[in-house]
Amino acid sequence: MNAWKNRQSGDPAFQLKRAIAKDAYYANAWIYNPDTDRWFSPEEFMQDGNLITIHRGADNTHKFKIRDPKTGILEKSKRVTEAQRELNEFIERVDRYYELKAIRKQK
Numbered sequence: 720m721n722a723w724k725n726r727q728s729g730d731p732a733f734q735l736k737r738a739i740a741k742d743a744y745y746a747n748a749w750i751y752n753p754d755t756d757r758w759f760s761p762e763e764f765m766q767d768g769n770l771i772t773i774h775r776g777a778d779n780t781h782k783f784k785i786r787d788p789k790t791g792i793l794e795k796s797k798r799v800t801e802a803q804r805e806l807n808e809f810i811e812r813v814d815r816y817y818e819l820k821a822i823r824k825q826k
Contacts, residue, residue, distance in 0.1 A: 732771040735780060739771075740764045742785055749788040758791050 743750050744761040751758050752769070759767055764783075771780060 736765065736769070736771045739780070739783055739785070746785055747787075748785045749791070751784045751786045751791060752782055753784065754782050758788055 739750060740761040743764070749758050749760055750764045759769070769783070771783075
């Protein structure tokens with residue numbers, strides 16, 4: 720166990736991941752990944768398999784955003800509302816189509 724812990728603590732990517740989690744923790748915020756549209760508490764972020772890449776010209780740290788999770792709730796709520804509106808419009812269009820089709824058949 721100690722060998723694993725020592726290896727992790729010396730890893731720059733692990734150190735950066737821990738720094739992101741600490742920043743979020745002290746800001747009373749969560750970490751958001753817009754690429755996957757997933758939210759992580761600081762603890763979840765450390766336990767999850769998110770890989771931080773900071774070598775060989777690859778740096779993906781910019782994709783992790785420290786944000787207030789309440790904004791995520793509002794954004795997802797708006798998307799659900801919009802999706803529901805689009806679904807209702809589609810249902811109405813389908814209903815109208817088949818109503819007109821039935822009327823045309825009666826003629």
